Amino acid sequence: MISMKTIVYNQDGKEAGTVILPKETFEIKMSPDLVYQVVTVQMANRRNNLAHTKGRSEVSGGGKKPWKQKGTGRARHGSIRSPLWKGGGVTFGPSKEKMFGRKISKKMRRSALKMVLSAKAANGLLFVLDNFNIAKPKTKLAETVIRSLPLKKSTCLIALPSLEKNAILALRNLPNLKTMQARDLNCLDLMSYKYLILPKESIKVIKEIL
Numbered sequence: 775m776i777s778m779k780t781i782v783y784n785q786d787g788k789e790a791g792t793v794i795l796p797k798e799t800f801e802i803k804m805s806p807d808l809v810y811q812v813v814t815v816q817m818a819n820r821r822n823n824l825a826h827t828k829g830r831s832e833v834s835g836g837g838k839k840p841w842k843q844k845g846t847g848r849a850r851h852g853s854i855r856s857p858l859w860k861g862g863g864v865t866f867g868p869s870k871e872k873m874f875g876r877k878i879s880k881k882m883r884r885s886a887l888k889m890v891l892s893a894k895a896a897n898g899l900l901f902v903l904d905n906f907n908i909a910k911p912k913t914k915l916a917e918t919v920i921r922s923l924p925l926k927k928s929t930c931l932i933a934l935p936s937l938e939k940n941a942i943l944a945l946r947n948l949p950n951l952k953t954m955q956a957r958d959l960n961c962l963d964l965m966s967y968k969y970l971i972l973p974k975e976s977i978k979v980i981k982e983i984l
Contacts, residue, residue: 778895782902782974787922790904793974796981800895802888809961812886815878816962826870830855830863883961884984890964891980899969901925906934906973911943920948923971931967933959935975957983 778800784790795801830836836855843850851858857865894900901923908915920930933956934941945953952967956976964970972980 780895780900780902782904783923784904785906785919785922787919787924793902793977795895795977799888799981799984800892800900802885802892804889804893805886808882809886809889809965812878812883812961813965815876816960818874818876820962821874823870823872823874825868827864827867829865829867829869830857833861833863836862886961887959887964888984890961891959891970894964894970901969901971902977903971903973905975906932906938906941906971908938908940908944911940913944913947916941916944917948920951920971925969928969929967930969930971931963932971933973933976933980935973935979956980 778795778797779792780795781789782791782793830853833855836853840851840854841848854862856862891900903919903923906919908919929950930952932941932945932951932953934953935956937955942953945951952963954963956972956979959980
C-alpha cells in the first residue's frame with residue numbers, strides 16, 4: 775500500500791524531511807453529503823438553548839380568583855396567570871427545555887473526519903512540524919513559529935499530540951487560531967479553519983484513534 779508523503783517543517787519554517795501520511799486516513803474519497811450530515815449534527819449538539827418564555831405555571835401571582843364566577847357581568851376568569859391576561863403565561867413560546875441534540879454513528883463520524891483530513895492534505899492545507907516545543911508560555915514565541923510556515927494569512931487549527939500547557943497558553947491569544955488535542959479532532963472544527971497544523975507525533979495519534 776503506497777502512502778502519501780508530505781514535507782515536514784522545523785520551527786524555523788525550513789524543510790526538515792518528509793513524513794508518510796497513512797493512506798487509510800489521508801487518502802479517502804470525499805462524500806460531501808456525509809460530511810454535511812456529520813457537520814450539521816455536530817453543530818446541533820453544540821447549540822445552546824437560550825430563548826425561554828414563562829408558561830402559566832412559572833409566572834408569579836394568580837393565587838386568587840380575580841373576581842367571583844357570577845354576577846359581575848364580566849367574563850369568567852380563574853387566574854391572572856392565564857395567557858389571556860397581560861403579564862400572564864405565554865402559550866407555545868420557546869422553552870429552554872427543548873433539546874436540539876442529535877445522534878450519528880461513530881462509523882459515520884470517523885469516515886467524515888478521514889474525508890476532511892484527506893481534503894486538507896490534497897489541497898495543500900496541511901502542514902506538518904517536526905515538533906512544537908515552546909520553552910515558555912509566550913505568545914511571541916508561538917507566533918514566530920506559525921509565521922515561519924509558508925501559509926497565507928488565514929485561520930489555523932493546531933492539533934497537538936498531547937496536553938502541552940506551554941503551547942496552549944502561548945497560542946490562545948493569537949487571533950483566528952484554535953488549539954486542540956489530536957484525539958479530539960472533528961469535522962466541524964476542521965471545516966471551520968482553513969489550515970491544519972500537525973506536529974509529527976499527532977499523525978500517530980490520529981492513526982490510532984481512527
